[in-house]
Amino acid sequence: MVKSGHLYGIGIGPGDPELMTLKALRLLRTVPVLAYPVSFGKSLARSIVAEYLPEGQIEIPMLFPFKIDESAQPYYDSAAEKLAEYLSAGQDVVVLCEGDPFFYGTFMYLYTRLSERFPTEVVPGVSSVMASASALGVPLTYRNDAFMVLSAILPAEELLPKLAVADAAVIIKLGKHFTKVYEVLKQLGLAERAKFIEKATMQNQRIVPLNEVDPTTVPYFSLIMIPSQWQP
Amino acid sequence: MVKSGHLYGIGIGPGDPELMTLKALRLLRTVPVLAYPVSFGKSLARSIVAEYLPEGQIEIPMLFPFKIDESAQPYYDSAAEKLAEYLSAGQDVVVLCEGDPFFYGTFMYLYTRLSERFPTEVVPGVSSVMASASALGVPLTYRNDAFMVLSAILPAEELLPKLAVADAAVIIKLGKHFTKVYEVLKQLGLAERAKFIEKATMQNQRIVPLNEVDPTTVPYFSLIMIPSQWQP
Structure with a gap:
């Protein structure tokens, strides 16, 4: 055999x-x-x-x-x-x-x-979650932060309570869900802190301020990062 | 200059x-x-x-x-x-x-x-969070799971509500906090599903069933993983 x-x-x-x-x-x-x-x-x-x-x-x-x-x-x-x-x-x-x-x-x-x-x-491999933090030049989590990864596909009423218990978070798979997620972040007072990145580390990587993103062209491989507020 | x-x-x-x-x-x-x-x-x-x-x-x-x-x-x-x-x-x-x-x-x-x-x-580098899932042979998150990383240093009353909103989670930096975390998992009905690993991918990596862990010898570089329950 x-x-x-x-x-x-x-x-x-x-x-x-x-x-x-x-x-x-x-x-x-x-x-x-x-x-x-x-x-x-x-x-x-x-x-x-x-x-x-x-x-x-x-x-x-x-x-x-x-x-x-x-x-x-x-x-x-x-x-x-x-x-x-x-x-x-x-x-x-x-x-x-x-x-x-x-x-x-x-x-x-x-x-x-x-x-x-x-x-x-x-x-195991390097996740786009970690790669995005490096590409943005923003430390993601410190010390005892509670960190959350969420899919943008979830409805706003599910995103809200989950984001509320996290110190830092990443919302993946944005695509056509960008506007909904942006509204949730505004509601939680997180929009100022949040960073947007498309296709992290790829040749066509793109970093744009959140308020300049065109919601009609956001690809699936894009995410919003809410970095920790902790100050060392 | x-x-x-x-x-x-x-x-x-x-x-x-x-x-x-x-x-x-x-x-x-x-x-x-x-x-x-x-x-x-x-x-x-x-x-x-x-x-x-x-x-x-x-x-x-x-x-x-x-x-x-x-x-x-x-x-x-x-x-x-x-x-x-x-x-x-x-x-x-x-x-x-x-x-x-x-x-x-x-x-x-x-x-x-x-x-x-x-x-x-x-x-960016491969995180021990991803490496632990591979070492344990257990898929960590599927599709639209809400995923959480928590520090074992947090008190039980902070761990409980945060774990409650996650579909999958990893609790890092166990050390002397093992018993507290184990009790929290039992309370949430997650102890059966949880996996323990020490020093993932290092030469002295160790995988033990949760109920066989000696709480007095748990190192800082150890974690408990609660993998997604989603079935493909």
């Missing part, structure tokens, strides 16, 4: 290829099968690591829908089965994950389908 | 030297002056990067007290002045930061003292 291959979910960081870890680079260069998510015909993850790819790797583009709901499940099933073919045949497979695989990542959908069948290792 | 040197605060990740980023490695190897925190006569940060250090670098150990309060300020003042001497003389300086520099890091105390006087760049 053939020994199973290993599945590696590797975090490749927020966008700047230099923010990949040494471990991710090693696996990327040595594992023979490379899988990555594709949406709208493009793979952001593959473009981040493109300069490091060795020749002759087998590539598996995984078509994932942008919307994650019940209708997405067959896409994950299909991708997992494709990877399982290689793993069953004894080939190691590396899956590229933007940011960190276990932090709001799509790798989870493969992990839950494959980790009990095949030896699996997850390699 | 001599042109100022650049100050770099680089995240070196949670402990495994391979979890350093390519950018941190490049700076570590090319910047002539290397500064790092020292507590109790040892530098964890320097030990993480030791294998990558070039020869002939000027090293500046910075004696930082473990307790961060008013009494710690003169130590930060003194370290900042030492770095300023090199920066003023036109030498670049790299400061090692465990995890990520702007996420509960001590680099902030140097950043606030030096970033207005010298060109400063912060390089």
Whole structure:
């Protein structure tokens, strides 16, 4: 019987290829099968690591829908089965994950389908949350701050009480929810303190004052940071 | 007049030297002056990067007290002045930061003292929060989860309401506060779901079921993770 291959979910960081870890680079260069998510015909993850790819790797583009709901499940099933073919045949497979695989990542959908069948290792990566603080030049949390990460998709009545108990926070996945989030921040008196950043560390990174953001053009990969007020 | 040197605060990740980023490695190897925190006569940060250090670098150990309060300020003042001497003389300086520099890091105390006087760049790193999820093999947050990071130092009456609004959470800096935190988790019905890890990704990493932890030996670098309950 053939020994199973290993599945590696590797975090490749927020966008700047230099923010990949040494471990991710090693696996990327040595594992023979490379899988990555594709949406709208493009793979952001593959473009981040493109300069490091060795020749002759087998590539598996995984078509994932942008919307994650019940209708997405067959896409994950299909991708997992494709990877399982290689793993069953004894080939190691590396899956590229933007940011960190276990932090709001799509790798989870493969992990839950494959980790009990095949030896699996997850390699953590730099999250866009930390990368945004560095890019903005604003310390995020000090000492004993309570820190919160929220999705902009939540309704205002859920965002309000959660933000109210945090000393520092990041609201991710802004997209078309920008205006709602901005209103919530104004209501809590946090709008002055908040910072906006699009595509942190990517080549097209953009930092704009909150009151100059055009709500109609805010991408999914953008966030608002409310840094700690604590003064050292 | 001599042109100022650049100050770099680089995240070196949670402990495994391979979890350093390519950018941190490049700076570590090319910047002539290397500064790092020292507590109790040892530098964890320097030990993480030791294998990558070039020869002939000027090293500046910075004696930082473990307790961060008013009494710690003169130590930060003194370290900042030492770095300023090199920066003023036109030498670049790299400061090692465990995890990520702007996420509960001590680099902030140097950043606030030096970033207005010298060109400063912060390089984000893999946080122990993300590294712990990977080490435990447990996805941390899905989709639109509200995620919270709390310090175990907070009193139970502050931990309770904050944990109550989160879908997933990590409680850091456990140390002697383990028992208090464990009681809070029991009260909220979260103890079954919670995972404990010490020194994630370090050589002496330790994972123990929560009910087998000896509260008298819990180190500062340990955390409890309450992963998302969401099922994909």
